[in-house]
Amino acid sequence: MTAKPDSTHDAARRSWVASANTGATDFPIQNLPYGLFSESTGGERSIGVAIGDQVLNLRGVAEAGLLPEGCAAAARATLLDPLLALPGTELAALRERLVALLDAGAEERERLSPLLRAQNGVTMHRPTSVGNYSDFYAGIHHARAAGALLTPENPLPANYKWVPIGYHGRASSVQVSGAPVRRPLGQLPPAEVGGAPGYGPSGRLDLELEMGVVLGRGNARGEPVPVGQAAEHIAGFCLLNDWSSRDVQRWEMFPLGPFLSKSFATTVSPWVVTPEALAPFRVAAMARPEGDPAPLPYLLDAADQAAGGLDVRLSVLIRTARMRAAGEEPVVIITSNARHLYWTPAQMVTHHASNGCDLQPGDLLGTGTISGPTEAELSSLLELTVGGTRPATLPNGEVRRFLEDGDEIILRGRCERPGFAAIGFGECRGTILPAPGTAGEGARA
């Protein structure tokens, strides 16, 4: 069951952490996502809770004896997985306690203040261990737009409306926001059919706007997860940039799918936004157009259909090297919304475990690129520039078909609904470095 809004969502509630009350950050007291941080000088990693522009050291809160007993041990861990794997009742109790502790009227203010650090003064780490990473293809507008570039007469695969299509990604490639992205070398498609491929820096480096689904409780090998229970396995959500090399991808992917075109880097935002925090922003699963088949029974749950979707406004910003040199701020190039996903996160979990695959705490699922139906919502450069044939012009006059060295890409996500405090996901950021062995002038297709 997806959580319903409760007193922890009260829009009138304020925190004694002043920056949480301004609306200027993604992290009012109604959000409280979890992350993993260390002091910027180094030292042990701790679980942190984002509040305003601060991070609260959860280990410190546990050591002060202020957390519910059921989660105190996990709150002291140096990684997030055990906390996220706790039963939903424990996590709900933890959220309630944190709301009470951070409430403007809380008596614990004096004791907790020393446990705050400025977010811009700490080092954030990959939030979970990501033992396994799988990427779905649940953005139907992306699948259709990408398919149209390859097989215009039949853009959507025949299985699309039945199968939550996915593939296994490279777990070691998953890195936290801020880590740079080195342009990959790779085999590049032959100039003519039957010719020899090239080898060198990818000339068609792309971004993909996705959300990440972070798994909490796992399932035992051989034991599928009923769709009605799938939400209990989801610990939270983040933003995810599935960096892609389109030239490498086109040449390598037949017949076994994307490999090196994806595994050079995948960036996630540092905060795991909980299902509890997102409760007010759940929406019906994407309405299936007339004539679309109903999900097969193993993927169909009334509660999930009614409230399994996510209303998250997503955006992609770019800041080029020239913009950075000129002191200019990043500009938005794409906006979309997670409600455009054809499959719900619960359906992804259930499908993934349907063959008995054991999902594990801290595993990561990507949703697939979340394009919308309009041109402004095409959520990769492949789509936006129609395979590079219609270059995009930035406000400063620079032109992009694909990413250039020095380009910085930032994903943002924000939930807004009248009567509720707006919450957000923080940033998912990465800057392109030149390929190994190149002088830094980049590569152009």
Next chain:
Amino acid sequence: MTAKPDSTHDAARRSWVASANTGATDFPIQNLPYGLFSESTGGERSIGVAIGDQVLNLRGVAEAGLLPEGCAAAARATLLDPLLALPGTELAALRERLVALLDAGAEERERLSPLLRAQNGVTMHRPTSVGNYSDFYAGIHHARAAGALLTPENPLPANYKWVPIGYHGRASSVQVSGAPVRRPLGQLPPAEVGGAPGYGPSGRLDLELEMGVVLGRGNARGEPVPVGQAAEHIAGFCLLNDWSSRDVQRWEMFPLGPFLSKSFATTVSPWVVTPEALAPFRVAAMARPEGDPAPLPYLLDAADQAAGGLDVRLSVLIRTARMRAAGEEPVVIITSNARHLYWTPAQMVTHHASNGCDLQPGDLLGTGTISGPTEAELSSLLELTVGGTRPATLPNGEVRRFLEDGDEIILRGRCERPGFAAIGFGECRGTILPAPGTAGEGARA
């Protein structure tokens, strides 16, 4: 550089562990592979070395002060990864020391005897942590045979002779020999084009005969591995059964590749056979037929071409439930040889890291199904029965198109060369259990 035969390969050498000298096991003193075991009563895991029908507790040897200093700490670990990540010089020194300690004339016999356990009296575990698992497609005869079933007019993908094709597998699915394999549920292809898919137990459950490449030293993110140095990253080899659900695969795999058709289980043999032990059995990389392109420069190394291949005789055996009930031994249904691989393990490593992907100690690569050019060497049932159209008859009269519940599949690998002691890989074994929620009568396509 691939190791060359040295005194540790002396075929005349005998061990004070009598069973190592009979030729009846895979583990003479010239082999000495590493594994991870615990007492069958439970307790901590230890690294073990296979010798004859025994396993030597390497932690005990380290605690007795008998190992070279450089590897003593890693030898005491409760997982194999740190040991395998040691520099090649340390691993070579460890091998030499173990050969000396187990030699028939060794003075340490009395001290070491208490550290032996019968292999059939201990529990073997997955040898490494397998943080990441990737599966290649380097068996060209398999690629051609499998392709012929789908696109008879063009069986081999256009990129095949250029790209060491691979895809990311599911790390959590990798299990050690002996663990059962539950038949997966899944979406099954529609009976007619445009129809609805089915859902239920896979009716086309298959095996795939592969070898596993176990990684030792990793590479930093963004730093490719030159092919001339790739061998330094390979810690050893094992057998690998890439269980596959052909009906699920056919329906799900376009356009992003195999997913749930593979991730329900992947079985590996428990012993990591070292490159040092395999030195006498290295052969030239597969001779490329007239007209085949040379490997691109980043994949081409003279030493690797001369001795990067593996001469390992492989076999697949089956024992059905009826055979087991009748007390019958498993029978061989497939034989092949790892020298049929189109790409060398070094080429797989270099290609995998060419985009900057960080390979990590304990990672696992599958080679892909190693079919040979003859009918007896077709190394999956898909090929052997021509997609299920030509059922195979077992000696007891049973017929198989694909695997039935209760079928036990065993992979074996053996290296033989005149003048050298034969070495082997142990067994890679798994038995099919009925799908969840079925009474055990199995599923037939």
